[in-house]
Amino acid sequence: MSIQTVSALLSLVAILLLAAVFLRVRSLAHEGREYAPVQGNAYRIRNIGFWILVLVGLPITIWLFRETPYTAQAAAPQVINATGYQWYWDLDRDEVAAGTPVEFHVTSADVNHGFGIYDADGTLVAQTQAMPGYVNRLTHVFDAPGTYQILCLEYCGLVHHNMIAEILVTEGSTDG
């Protein structure tokens, strides 16, 4: 089960629990109750919640902060400067290592292009825009070695379909 499926199921359970609480409160709302004991209970629950947050949430928060800034913990990115032209890509580097972040600095020399990275099966793995006057940064970690293709994702004129470049992703780490 993927992490997305797990979090979706957990969210669903939490939503159902919350809905059950609301329905329970609604069904009790018709009963006349003494106000003071209800208020006392509510304050007790609020106190317990507060101390759970302090005793559990605070240590977890501090623990999670130990690696900040997170980017400094990651290996130095491999940088590829990519420029789109009508109708080709210019990459200053076409070989990177799998498992280490690759930072694409993407721009265009003429019109808007779409910078799409496809794996060997033709699945889009990452994309950004290539725009004249701007440098868009796209960080991607290639999990699997292989040959990846850069295709233009925005119609940019007559030979748009021919804007294909290749990146070779090799096993393991390189100098970066």
Ligand SMILES: [Cu+2]
């Ligand atoms: Cu294009």
